[in-house]
Amino acid sequence: xxxxxxxxxxxxxxxxxxxxxxxxxxxxxxxxxxxxxxxxxxxxxxxxxxxxxxxxxxxxxxxxxxxxxxxxxxxxxxxxxxxxxxxxxxxxxxxxxxxxxxxxxxxxxxxxxxxxxxxxxxxxxxxxxxxxxxxxxxxxxxxxxxxxxxxxxxxxxxxxxxxxxxxxxxxxxxxxxxxxxxxxxxxxxxxxxxxxxxxxxxxxxxxxxxxxxxxxxxxxxxxxxxxxxxxxxxxxxxxxxxxxxxxxxxxxxxxxxxxxxxxxxxxxxxxxxxxxxxxxxxxxxxxxxxxxxxxxxxxxxxxxxxxxxxxxxxxxxxxxxxxxxxxxxxxxxxxxxxxxxxxxxxxxxxxxxxxxxxxxxxxxxxxxxxxxxxxxxxxxxxxxxxxxxxxxxxxxxxxxxxxxxxxxxxxxxxxxxxxxxxxxxxxxxxxxxxxxxxxxxxxxxxxxxxxxxxxxxxxxxxxxxxxxxxxxxxxxxxxxxxxxxxxxxxxxxxxxxxxxxxxxxxxxxxxxxxxxxxxxxxxxxxxxxxxxxxxxxxxxxxxxxxxxxxxxxxxxxxxxxxxxxxxxxxxxxxxxxxxxxxxxxxxxxxxxxxx
Amino acid sequence: xxxxxxxxxxxxxxxxxxxxxxxxxxxxxxxxxxxxxxxxxxxxxxxxxxxxxxxxxxxxxxxxxxxxxxxxxxxxxxxxxxxxxxxxxxxxxxxxxxxxxxxxxxxxxxxxxxxxxxxxxxxxxxxxxxxxxxxxxxxxxxxxxxxxxxxxxxxxxxxxxxxxxxxxxxxxxxxxxxxxxxxxxxxxxxxxxxxxxxxxxxxxxxxxxxxxxxxxxxxxxxxxxxxxxxxxxxxxxxxxxxxxxxxxxxx
Numbered sequence: 094x095x096x097x098x099x100x101x102x103x104x105x106x107x108x109x110x111x112x113x114x115x116x117x118x119x120x121x122x123x124x125x126x127x128x129x130x131x132x133x134x135x136x137x138x139x140x141x142x143x144x145x146x147x148x149x150x151x152x153x154x155x156x157x158x159x160x161x162x163x164x165x166x167x168x169x170x171x172x173x174x175x176x177x178x179x180x181x182x183x184x185x186x187x188x189x190x191x192x193x194x195x196x197x198x199x200x201x202x203x204x205x206x207x208x209x210x211x212x213x214x215x216x217x218x219x220x221x222x223x224x225x226x227x228x229x230x231x232x233x234x235x236x237x238x239x240x241x242x243x244x245x246x247x248x249x250x251x252x253x254x255x256x257x258x259x260x261x262x263x264x265x266x267x268x269x270x271x272x273x274x275x276x277x278x279x280x281x282x283x284x285x286x287x288x289x290x291x292x293x294x295x296x297x298x299x300x301x302x303x304x305x306x307x308x309x310x311x312x313x314x315x316x317x318x319x320x321x322x323x324x325x326x327x328x329x330x331x332x333x334x335x336x337x338x339x340x341x342x343x344x345x346x347x348x349x350x351x352x353x354x355x356x357x358x359x360x361x362x363x364x365x366x367x368x369x370x371x372x373x374x375x376x377x378x379x380x381x382x383x384x385x386x387x388x389x390x391x392x393x394x395x396x397x398x399x400x401x402x403x404x405x406x407x408x409x410x411x412x413x414x415x416x417x418x419x420x421x422x423x424x425x426x427x428x429x430x431x432x433x434x435x436x437x438x439x440x441x442x443x444x445x446x447x448x449x450x451x452x453x454x455x456x457x458x459x460x461x462x463x464x465x466x467x468x469x470x471x472x473x474x475x476x477x478x479x480x481x482x483x484x485x486x487x488x489x490x491x492x493x494x495x496x497x498x499x500x501x502x503x504x505x506x507x508x509x510x511x512x513x514x515x516x517x518x519x520x521x522x523x524x525x526x527x528x529x530x531x532x533x534x535x536x537x538x539x540x541x542x543x544x545x546x547x548x549x550x551x552x553x554x555x556x557x558x559x560x561x562x563x564x565x566x567x568x569x570x571x572x573x574x575x576x577x578x579x580x581x582x583x584x585x586x587x588x589x590x591x592x593x594x595x596x597x598x599x600x601x602x603x604x605x606x607x608x609x610x611x612x613x614x615x616x617x618x619x620x621x622x623x624x625x626x627x628x629x630x631x632x633x634x635x636x637x638x639x640x641x642x643x644x645x646x647x648x649x650x651x652x653x654x655x656x657x658x659x660x661x662x663x664x665x666x667x668x669x670x671x672x673x674x675x676x677x678x679x680x681x682x683x684x685x686x687x688x
Numbered sequence: 689x690x691x692x693x694x695x696x697x698x699x700x701x702x703x704x705x706x707x708x709x710x711x712x713x714x715x716x717x718x719x720x721x722x723x724x725x726x727x728x729x730x731x732x733x734x735x736x737x738x739x740x741x742x743x744x745x746x747x748x749x750x751x752x753x754x755x756x757x758x759x760x761x762x763x764x765x766x767x768x769x770x771x772x773x774x775x776x777x778x779x780x781x782x783x784x785x786x787x788x789x790x791x792x793x794x795x796x797x798x799x800x801x802x803x804x805x806x807x808x809x810x811x812x813x814x815x816x817x818x819x820x821x822x823x824x825x826x827x828x829x830x831x832x833x834x835x836x837x838x839x840x841x842x843x844x845x846x847x848x849x850x851x852x853x854x855x856x857x858x859x860x861x862x863x864x865x866x867x868x869x870x871x872x873x874x875x876x877x878x879x880x881x882x883x884x885x886x887x888x889x890x891x892x893x894x895x896x897x898x899x900x901x902x903x904x905x906x907x908x909x910x911x912x913x914x915x916x917x918x919x920x921x922x923x924x925x926x927x928x929x930x931x932x933x934x935x936x937x938x939x
Contacts, residue, residue: 132741132743132749132751133796133800133841135749135750135840135841136741136743136744136749136750136751137749138743138744138749140744140748140749140750140840141744141746141748141749185818188818188821188822189818191822191823192810192812192815192818192822192823193809193810194809194810194870194873194875194876196830196833196834196837196873197822198827198830199825199826199827199829199830201826201827202824202826203824203825203826203829204822204824205822224748224838227748227840228837231837231839235803235808235809235866236809236810238803238804238808238809239807239809247797247800270789270795299743299744299745299749300742300743300744300745301743332720333720333745333746335745335746336746422748425747426746426747429747429765430720430746540732540733540736541732541736542731542732542733584736585735585736585737586736586737586739588701588703588704588737588790589703590701590702590703590789590790591739591789591790591791591793592737592739593731593739593740594731594736594737597736
């Protein structure tokens with residue numbers, strides 16, 4: 094078997110992966126860096142991020158206020174030491190991106206412009222129109238082209254982490270172009286593979302978002318954290334699930350029901366004003382807005398559509414000039430995919446699976462409990478996002494923790510031993526598995542798409558915006574059945590060259606494992622917090638559950654759930670208040686929220 | 689509108705086929721379906737071996753470019769209904785002028801090499817420390833290069849460009865537009881570094897200004913405009929090199 098060897102290996106070439114790669118190169122230019130990505134890096138899903146990236150930039154703002162918004166937005170499940178590091182480093186990272194050429198929107202005097210965003214009490218979201226992720230990703234990708242120590246493995250799909258003697262020693266990957274299965278050895282591996290929205294039927298996530306990194310880590314023995322916290326973004330286009338950015342609301346858009354009524358006022362989110370008010374109404378947090386939609390739907394005040402009920406996002410009063418200047422992509426997407434012109438018509442929207450708060454459990458430097466394995470970006474759970482991420486915190490999270498993980502990996506790789514022959518033997522095993530269980534197998538009876546569709550349906554039913562024990566148990570049972578049927582999956586494609594069906598089969602395996610951790614964590618958390626709402630346990634329970642779920646894979650393949658304490662530094666658990674004057678950043682009341 | 693439509697899809701497997709051929713599939717026509725949805729329908733229900741790239745399904749990742757009835761298109765933004773109206777078939781092929789890996793998948797490594805060749809990164813030696821804040825750039829200065837920064841690397845412009853067809857080493861529209869994106873950025877000082885690649889027979893002077901690249905660009909980048917603009921710059925630089933000794937011009 095062919096083998097190549099590096100010091101630090103990144104799995105994934107999106108915002109976090111590319112930022113990490115540059116960080117490694119900056120720490121030690123002698124380190125050999127590999128970026129292994131199943132797509133060309135500029136195709137990574139960071140490209141779809143629209144609204145912006147939060148980082149304190151203006152004199153009226155402070156790091157403490159950004160921290161408080163993040164922590165209260167996360168319903169006090171964020172680790173506050175991580176949040177403090179995050180808010181401090183986010184502006185520097187965004188500035189660094191400016192120095193690399195990112196075309197940020199500007200004030201008339203040439204300084205960086207910022208916009209409002211949901212759950213944020215101050216304007217602090219940097220933006221490049223409504224294509225912020227696209228511009229960040231291309232800026233990062235183009236910047237990496239000048240670093241010679243970075244070797245790219247474009248369109249290589251990672252199937253396994255090589256773990257020997259308690260350390261990660263590299264990966265096994267398939268080169269899609271040739272079908273070659275190869276060990277890529279490394280002293281340190283950083284997972285930067287993003288999220289897994291494709292586990293659900295209706296998602297903003299790209300086809301490539303299958304929880305690869307989460308499953309790789311989980312199978313290798315590293316724990317996942319807070320997997321029950323799944324973000325529904327309140328405004329997706331029906332059928333396609335295309336995201337209509339929160340920036341549409343921060344620029345002044347209204348959410349209205351079938352009667353044209355701004356229904357969020359009925360859900361403890363403040364009173365409607367003509368102009369957007371920070372941390373109020375349409376600028377409330379995503380979990381609360383998506384939950385409000387469900388209630389509005391139950392009251393029969395939504396609008397039926399062939400692809401589920403919708404409400405309307407009304408931008409008409411913003412005018413063509415503002416929409417073209419600040420939200421051109423929103424207009425383009427609505428015209429193209431919905432045949433609706435937001436200048437003249439209201440946009441039909443419904444909540445859509447968007448982001449995973451949970452992920453591979455890491456410390457503040459991206460390290461996991463498994464030596465030599467790190468993670469950053471959406472695949473990781475540091476945790477800054479707690480039970481609900483605020484819009485525009487994920488892009489800077491990729492940068493801050495990508496850079497931190499890169500630096501930590503560089504340090505580790507400078508001292509770690511080179512991989513030995515055992516890793517090679519493990520890689521041979523993996524190749525045999527791929528060839529006998531999938532590529533050359535005949536006689537299987539299950540189609541990939543059938544299992545995938547059934548998985549997505551049961552996940553929406555059991556682990557959607559509202560959950561309850563009975564449905565979660567049904568979900569767990571169904572997933573067990575699907576795991577069994579997955580063993581009987583049959584490929585039509587037995588060729589080596591660009592075998593996307595083999596890739597889909599492996600991705601489905603990843604998603605089934607990750608789905609199981611979500612359902613198990615959701616079953617065990619008998620409280621409601623942020624994006625995890627149990628109809629049978631409607632209150633937040635800080636006595637029992639001011640804690641991170643951690644889920645390990647048992648040798649028999651089952652998921653074991655345990656808990657870790659949340660790090661509280663300066664903000665004791667309090668009530669989440671939106672739509673009114675918030676309490677001062679340094680002291681919320683220690684009461685339980687009742688919603 | 690017809691209930692179903694025929695997709696004639698180019699198939700090619702280097703392990704099996706001496707040369708590409710077409711295979712027909714019947715797919716339902718739903719109002720919301722794009723060509724990519726039809727391909728996914730075929731792959732999920734009929735033939736899992738059909739190979740193509742896709743990811744975001746919202747016209748921003750640049751993966752799913754193909755020839756649709758002879759035109760380079762993003763298949764995630766090309767609706768079946770636009771073709772079904774005329775009751776015609778839809779012919780789907782890999783993007784023209786690229787080597788074909790398999791079915792609808794093209795080889796992109798040459799394109800990536802061309803991108804790198806034009807040094808598409810901000811060149812500004814001796815930057816002040818980060819603590820001094822951002823480079824100031826007015827909205828008007830952003831507007832000078834913004835359009836050229838919108839390229840999603842979908843390579844439709846290469847499939848549309850007859851010069852690429854005749855001369856595979858021509859740097860090509862997207863890479864030239866990207867170079868101009870940095871040249872026009874007030875923060876960049878790298879135009880001298882890029883001129884050798886750009887003002888070369890395989891650079892801008894390869895372009896015969898057919899303008900097809902601009903016509904097919906799904907993001908309105910206008911590579912043809914970028915190339916014409918740069919031709920003027922290059923000529924002025926060339927004249928200046930006679931008038932002024934190198935390095936004497938003020939930046």
